[in-house]
Amino acid sequence: MRRSFWLMALPIALLATAAGVVWGLGDQTARPITEVNVQVLGPQRLGPLPPVIAPPGNPPSSDKIRLGKELYFDPRLSADGTVSCATCHDPALGWSDKGPTSKGIRGQFGGRRAPPVSNAAYSPLQFWDGRSPSLEDQAKGPIQNPIEMGNSHQAMIQTVSAIDAYKEEFKAVFGEGPITVDQVAEAIAAFERTVVTTDSRFDRFARGDHNALTAQEKQGLEIFNGKAHCTSCHWGPYFSDGRFHNLGVPNQDPKNPDVGRYAITKDPLDMGAFKTPTVRDAARRAPYLHDGSEKTLESLIDFYDRGGGKDPNLDPLMVPLGLSKHEKAALVAFIKALDSLNPEVADVKPVTPRGLAR
Ligand code: HEC
Ligand code: HEC
Numbered sequence: 001m002r003r004s005f006w007l008m009a010l011p012i013a014l015l016a017t018a019a020g021v022v023w024g025l026g027d028q029t030a031r032p033i034t035e036v037n038v039q040v041l042g043p044q045r046l047g048p049l050p051p052v053i054a055p056p057g058n059p060p061s062s063d064k065i066r067l068g069k070e071l072y073f074d075p076r077l078s079a080d081g082t083v084s085c086a087t088c089h090d091p092a093l094g095w096s097d098k099g100p101t102s103k104g105i106r107g108q109f110g111g112r113r114a115p116p117v118s119n120a121a122y123s124p125l126q127f128w129d130g131r132s133p134s135l136e137d138q139a140k141g142p143i144q145n146p147i148e149m150g151n152s153h154q155a156m157i158q159t160v161s162a163i164d165a166y167k168e169e170f171k172a173v174f175g176e177g178p179i180t181v182d183q184v185a186e187a188i189a190a191f192e193r194t195v196v197t198t199d200s201r202f203d204r205f206a207r208g209d210h211n212a213l214t215a216q217e218k219q220g221l222e223i224f225n226g227k228a229h230c231t232s233c234h235w236g237p238y239f240s241d242g243r244f245h246n247l248g249v250p251n252q253d254p255k256n257p258d259v260g261r262y263a264i265t266k267d268p269l270d271m272g273a274f275k276t277p278t279v280r281d282a283a284r285r286a287p288y289l290h291d292g293s294e295k296t297l298e299s300l301i302d303f304y305d306r307g308g309g310k311d312p313n314l315d316p317l318m319v320p321l322g323l324s325k326h327e328k329a330a331l332v333a334f335i336k337a338l339d340s341l342n343p344e345v346a347d348v349k350p351v352t353p354r355g356l357a358r
Contacts, residue, residue, distance in 0.1 A: 044236035046225065048203045052121045052193045058136060060190045064173045067166075068191030070353040071184055076163075077156050078105055078149035085142065085188070089117040091348040094285025095195065100292025105150035111258060113292040116285055118345045119278050121193040122238040128274045128290045129261045130244065135189035140181055153181040160184065165354035197280050199342040202334075213337055220334025223327050228304065230331075232317045233276045239338070244273035247318055248309025249289050258290065271313045281345070283336040297332045 054060050071077065075084040088102040089095045095116040097103070102114045112128055126132040132141065142148040143156050160166050161179050170179045173187065197203070202221075204212035213221065224230045233241050244261040249272075251257040261270035274290045282288070287295045294300040303309070305328065308318035323331070340346045 046202075046221075046231065046235065046239065047206045047237050049119070049122065049197060049237040052196055054190065054193055055134065055136070058186045058189060060193065061173065063169070064187050064190045065194055066191075067169045067173055068187035068189070069351055070166075070169075071160075071188050072191055073350045074353040074356065076159050076353070076356065077143055077151065077184075079151040079155070080105060083149050085117070085139075086350055088114040088142075088148070091118075091345075091350070094118070094281045094283075095345075096285040099287050102148070104145070104148040108147040110147050111252070112290050113287070115275075115277055116281060117192055118195045118340065119197055119238065119280055121196060122278070123240070123275070124242045125275065129264050130275055131264050135192050136182070136185045139185040139188040139192075143181075143184075156184070157181060163355045169354075194344055195348065197340040197342060197345050200280070200340050201337040205337075214333070216330050216333045217337045218334075219327075220330035220332070220337075223323070223331050224334055227327065228321050228323060228331060229317070230279075230304075234279050239279040240276040242276065244270055244275055245315040245317070246272040246311055246313045247274075247289070247303075248272075248311040248314045249274075249291060249293060250309050252291055252293070260290070269313065272311055273313070273315075279335055280338045281340055283339055297335055298328070301328045301331055 072085045075081050075087070077084060083105050088097045088104070090097055095118040096114045099113050101109050101112055103109055115128065120126065120135065126135065126138040132138040140153065143151050144153055157179055160170075166179070170183060174183050201212045201217070205218075224234075233243070233245055235241055246260070251272075257272070259271055261273040261275075262268070264270075283297060286297070287293065288297070288300045294303055301323070304318075305321045305323045307320040308314060
């Protein structure tokens, strides 16, 4: 893991720059929010997220964002008109689903939990194994994934092109010419970049409102950043290092284990390693981990307190923590203070795409 860290740091930095996404640029002007171990535990302080910067090839506009939002909620993108992006990434369920893994077209289940779409704009690589370099690239996948939306790109484009309201909207955003799958993906990605946490009680505290957190939540923050060293991996405004770690999550099917990042890099140190998810909004999207195996925040904290699971490739940072009952409760309270309060994340209502009767 430590070796792959350095090997990966450069390509990730390049990718992040290529995608134009501000990542790795913490708000350097924010006041230090805790003195504990900041320098040792993470290269970046916790704090409010910086503004999202869109890649140069996909500049946002209000029309593009609205079109992307309609497409995001439109089940007609799937083969039988039953599954939209929001089916598995539902704003009301923390932009995930009820899990443990996702139900796609014709009632089929995949092997992994749906990660949140909220704040995904800050992730340098998409998916649990990081196999996709951008939101634009990612958005094309589920449409033709046989157990997600089960469609072909060609059939999806035919459907969308036959809807008058869409014809007008695509023309207004992308100009004349046939609708393409890249345009669909660009519009969806532009919408996703608006689903960003600009406000939570933690952010208010980090911006200087000392009463925004309770005493217990402040204690939880100290433990998150200190005794429990959660910030070794969940650091910076995004509460993630964007890297991959093996926490020893037991394999659901030992004969056919999910190898995680290893499938992409073939680096033995990546065996069973998964991307560090953001902790923002975690309280809204139980169950947890790549297979949804931990049902509550409390059971997840117990898992960390034991030093994770057993695995020959367990990350060296996973050690027993010796947390007391009170300390565990404080950690849970702090995580709840990371829930978004801004309407872009917390109150997004499904839109009915134009021309779709409900
Ligand atoms: C059937 C459920 C399902 C549908 C439908 C679906 N997704 Fe997902 N999504 C998932 C799962 C499961 C993953 C994780 C898969 C993996 O890591 O291998 C995922 C991963 C993602 C990610 C990566 C997030 C991260 O942090 O890595 C994004 C972004 C995303 N989906 C957006 C979309 C968009 C946009 C659509 C519609 C075009 C969509 N999804 C449709 C289940 C679904
Ligand atoms: C060694 C790095 C590392 C450390 C230390 C760590 N985490 Fe994690 N965390 C991860 C990774 C990687 C995952 C996903 C693992 C998986 O699914 O296999 C994760 C998952 C989570 C999730 C679930 C999020 C979701 O959407 O499913 C939460 C919440 C969380 N961690 C909180 C914490 C807290 C609280 C601590 C401190 C007690 C902590 N983490 C310490 C790397 C780490």
